[in-house]
Amino acid sequence: MMMKAPYYAVIFTSVKTDATEGYDEKAELMEKLAKEQEGFLGVESARNEIGITVSYWRDLESIKKWKQQTDHWEAQQKGRTTWYKKYTVRIALIEREYSFEN
Amino acid sequence: MMMKAPYYAVIFTSVKTDATEGYDEKAELMEKLAKEQEGFLGVESARNEIGITVSYWRDLESIKKWKQQTDHWEAQQKGRTTWYKKYTVRIALIEREYSFEN
Numbered sequence: 001m002m003m004k005a006p007y008y009a010v011i012f013t014s015v016k017t018d019a020t021e022g023y024d025e026k027a028e029l030m031e032k033l034a035k036e037q038e039g040f041l042g043v044e045s046a047r048n049e050i051g052i053t054v055s056y057w058r059d060l061e062s063i064k065k066w067k068q069q070t071d072h073w074e075a076q077q078k079g080r081t082t083w084y085k086k087y088t089v090r091i092a093l094i095e096r097e098y099s100f101e102n
Numbered sequence: 103m104m105m106k107a108p109y110y111a112v113i114f115t116s117v118k119t120d121a122t123e124g125y126d127e128k129a130e131l132m133e134k135l136a137k138e139q140e141g142f143l144g145v146e147s148a149r150n151e152i153g154i155t156v157s158y159w160r161d162l163e164s165i166k167k168w169k170q171q172t173d174h175w176e177a178q179q180k181g182r183t184t185w186y187k188k189y190t191v192r193i194a195l196i197e198r199e200y201s202f203e204n
């Protein structure tokens with residue numbers, strides 16, 4: 001995935017609790033909904049001890065709207081009460097990028 | 103891990119080849135060396151189908167120096183010839199962050 005900088009990234013790092021019920025379905029739904037948002041450019045995720053999800057956005061306005069989107073808002077509440085031990089959200093301006101492919 | 107914005111992140115996303123020999127040792131050494139660099143603030147990694155490593159830095163100068171550090175430079179060559187099918191490096195200015203902890 002290669003976009004044309006500048007654009008924005010949301011770096012979401014998290015440590016989960018042992019409560020897994022409903023998590024995978026909700027995460028999948030959130031990814032589906034994010035993709036439908038205006039200004040959404042892409043998303044990449046990986047998880048071991050910690051999870052890292054980086055989503056890419058055209059601008060800050062798109063990020064703000066997604067944060068306030070109703071289903072996403074509810075998922076965030078549930079995340080805090082149930083699924084996440086802790087998390088950090090970082091809003092970042094991508095200034096440059098380069099790729100290698102073999 | 104919580105720092106005081108603004109600062110920089112390097113978002114490194116990669117897909118590995120099947121060649122694993124020497125990779126874990128080299129990755130471990132690179133993390134150790136990065137931590138000794140001036141301006142290094144932290145690093146977080148996770149890998150499933152794709153790997154995501156986000157390292158945090160005080161400024162662009164620190165990132166540039168680390169990119170050019172001799173051992174790291176050699177590791178990058180080896181990464182391109184052997185370990186990585188593809189990767190993308192994104193240089194990002196962290197503008198804001200917030201954390202939740204239960």
